[in-house]
Amino acid sequence: MKSDDPQVKWIEEPQLGLAGRMYLPLFVQGLSVTTRHLFSRKVTVSFPEERPEIGNPLIYRGVHRLNKDEQGRVKCVACFLCATACPAHCIDIIGVESPWPDREKYPQSFSIDELRCIFCGMCEEACPVDAIELTSLFDLTGRSREEMIFDKEKLLSVYDQTKDAEPMKSKAMGGTAT
Amino acid sequence: MLTDLPSLVNYVFAPLVKIALVIAGMMTAAAYFVLLERWMAAWVQDRKGPNRVGMPLTKLKLFGLGQPLADGVKFITKEEYTPAHVDKPLFIIAPISILAAALAVFAVVPFGDVLPPISQIPGLDQSPIPLIVAPGVDVGMVYIFALSSIAVYGVILGGWASNNKYSFLGGLRSSAQLIAYEIPLGLGILGVVLMTGSLRLDNIINDQANSGIWNCFLQPLGLFVFVIAAFAEAARLPFDLPEAEQELIGGYHTEYAGLKLLLFLVAEFLHMITASFLIVILFFGGWHFWGITGDATAPITWLQAILRIAVFSAKIFGVILFFMMVRWSWPRFRFDQLMALAWKVLLPLGLVNLVAVAVMVEYQEPLVARFGSGVYWLFGLGGWVVLIAAWMIAALVSPSHDDNRPRRPQEFDIEAELYRMFQNKSV
Numbered sequence: 001m002k003s004d005d006p007q008v009k010w011i012e013e014p015q016l017g018l019a020g021r022m023y024l025p026l027f028v029q030g031l032s033v034t035t036r037h038l039f040s041r042k043v044t045v046s047f048p049e050e051r052p053e054i055g056n057p058l059i060y061r062g063v064h065r066l067n068k069d070e071q072g073r074v075k076c077v078a079c080f081l082c083a084t085a086c087p088a089h090c091i092d093i094i095g096v097e098s099p100w101p102d103r104e105k106y107p108q109s110f111s112i113d114e115l116r117c118i119f120c121g122m123c124e125e126a127c128p129v130d131a132i133e134l135t136s137l138f139d140l141t142g143r144s145r146e147e148m149i150f151d152k153e154k155l156l157s158v159y160d161q162t163k164d165a166e167p168m169k170s171k172a173m174g175g176t177a178t
Numbered sequence: 179m180l181t182d183l184p185s186l187v188n189y190v191f192a193p194l195v196k197i198a199l200v201i202a203g204m205m206t207a208a209a210y211f212v213l214l215e216r217w218m219a220a221w222v223q224d225r226k227g228p229n230r231v232g233m234p235l236t237k238l239k240l241f242g243l244g245q246p247l248a249d250g251v252k253f254i255t256k257e258e259y260t261p262a263h264v265d266k267p268l269f270i271i272a273p274i275s276i277l278a279a280a281l282a283v284f285a286v287v288p289f290g291d292v293l294p295p296i297s298q299i300p301g302l303d304q305s306p307i308p309l310i311v312a313p314g315v316d317v318g319m320v321y322i323f324a325l326s327s328i329a330v331y332g333v334i335l336g337g338w339a340s341n342n343k344y345s346f347l348g349g350l351r352s353s354a355q356l357i358a359y360e361i362p363l364g365l366g367i368l369g370v371v372l373m374t375g376s377l378r379l380d381n382i383i384n385d386q387a388n389s390g391i392w393n394c395f396l397q398p399l400g401l402f403v404f405v406i407a408a409f410a411e412a413a414r415l416p417f418d419l420p421e422a423e424q425e426l427i428g429g430y431h432t433e434y435a436g437l438k439l440l441l442f443l444v445a446e447f448l449h450m451i452t453a454s455f456l457i458v459i460l461f462f463g464g465w466h467f468w469g470i471t472g473d474a475t476a477p478i479t480w481l482q483a484i485l486r487i488a489v490f491s492a493k494i495f496g497v498i499l500f501f502m503m504v505r506w507s508w509p510r511f512r513f514d515q516l517m518a519l520a521w522k523v524l525l526p527l528g529l530v531n532l533v534a535v536a537v538m539v540e541y542q543e544p545l546v547a548r549f550g551s552g553v554y555w556l557f558g559l560g561g562w563v564v565l566i567a568a569w570m571i572a573a574l575v576s577p578s579h580d581d582n583r584p585r586r587p588q589e590f591d592i593e594a595e596l597y598r599m600f601q602n603k604s605v
Contacts, residue, residue, distance in 0.1 A: 022573040030507035034222045038503070044225045 276332025348429030365528025366404025
């Protein structure tokens with residue numbers, strides 16, 4: 001678009017008043033803003049000693065967990081919907097015939113490469129039985145790449161670790177699964 | 179001459195002690211002001227700031243007071259990389275000259291008033307000990323001015339020797355800025371010098387302490403001009419164009435690393451500290467504070483001496499806090515605005531202030547003799563009237579902003595243009 005295009009609408013800004021031209025009112029304004037912030041509450045925390053407050057843990061997208069049902073069994077039915085939905089291809093499932101009568105399959109192994117994961121939460125959305133969920137744990141560290149591939153036991157232990165603080169989202173958020 | 183003990187003490191020992199104290203004190207102060215600057219930056223931005231580094235080898239954190247030490251160690255142990263394309267001798271001379279000039283300024287700057295004579299040592303001079311490295315320099319103000327001009331050399335040498343376009347642009351900008359702002363700075367000082375009749379900084383303080391009227395009350399316009407020019411001379415925001423990192427990476431010290439960079443950074447902080455000293459000495463009465471620091475003419479006691487140093491330091495600290503607050507309150511000036519401010523606003527304002535002060539000095543004695551010292555209230559009022567009137571006129575005549583927004587293009591009529599050209603030619 002050229003500048004002499006009749007479509008271009010030219011706006012004239014109002015002239016600065018005396019206060020604006022004298023600059024000092026702006027100076028006082030700027031200084032009052034900085035002074036206010038100088039004494040205001042700080043938003044950063046001393047991290048390892050203090051934990052930042054997470055607004056709503058139920059919708060935070062941190063480390064994954066694999067939920068268990070009432071009998072302590074893994075809820076996953078190895079339907080592969082999460083692995084299909086995953087845009088980063090970080091979920092690896094080996095599904096085998098289930099030993100329990102209420103489902104056909106269960107995951108013999110279930111591993112998530114946390115280094116590859118982009119924490120988009122699409123696995124959680126895709127899961128039909130609310131077996132995989134994202135917790136509010138955010139500071140995951142490890143010494144090797146292998147260590148950061150979380151297997152089924154690890155993901156179930158994350159559930160044990162976080163189940164008291166964060167109830168299963170399905171119930172809290174009015175989901176369908178039991 | 180230097181054979182007997184008193185002269186040896188007076189001319190060799192005492193100055194050496196003072197020099198050691200000043201250099202060590204200034205270096206430490208600069209280091210801790212860096213920490214303070216970082217704290218202020220953090221607090222203004224709602225952060226906590228550096229609060230981790232404490233005592234070495236212990237778990238004590240001490241609110242991060244070990245940070246300057248860690249920064250110093252970092253700078254010294256860092257690889258001191260010198261690019262291959264630089265002009266080596268000039269590259270090395272630049273930071274040394276700027277730091278040497280910045281430190282040498284403190285030879286004539288007082289740190290307080292005087293200390294009482296130490297009478298325990300027999301045979302010594304029984305006069306009070308002035309808290310200046312070189313007491314009695316009659317051209318103190320000129321000396322400071324001369325040395326602060328040398329800072330330009332350091333900057334432009336650094337920019338030139340780096341052989342880098344960003345460094346060079348930074349150096350050019352800085353030299354233009356420092357030279358432009360020396361004139362309003364000098365005009366601000368001139369008002370005070372005219373009032374006091376002396377170029378000695380201790381005389382300027384004593385004059386204000388004796389009358390109890392600080393110069394900031396009598397010539398506020400001079401204060402404004404001087405403070406703005408001092409900000410520009412110290413290259414602090416909103417005048418930090420020499421190292422505007424968004425445009426020039428690091429400005430004139432882009433190519434420097436390690437210890438040489440440290441010299442530049444310390445010199446910059448020393449410029450700010452010098453500016454704070456001068457603002458306090460010239461306009462805020464130096465060590466004087468009503469009712470606390472005692473009579474300036476009476477013999478001094480230890481308590482008073484220490485109180486005066488404390489008052490002086492507190493004032494300087496306040497000015498430095500102001501410097502640091504301003505850094506986060508205001509955006510940077512554009513370069514043409516910076517130059518317009520110096521030449522079109524501050525220079526005339528400085529001249530107006532000089533004329534006002536000259537009028538005040540001329541009519542001071544007869545008026546005080548006739549109406550008593552209440553005339554100073556009138557002078558103070560007059561000073562503020564001059565400030566507001568001159569500032570307003572300057573704002574209306576040459577506003578520091580100019581409109582460079584795009585405009586609707588005018589219709590270009592080739593025939594009319596040709597006709598106009600033809601007409602001009604025929605005339």
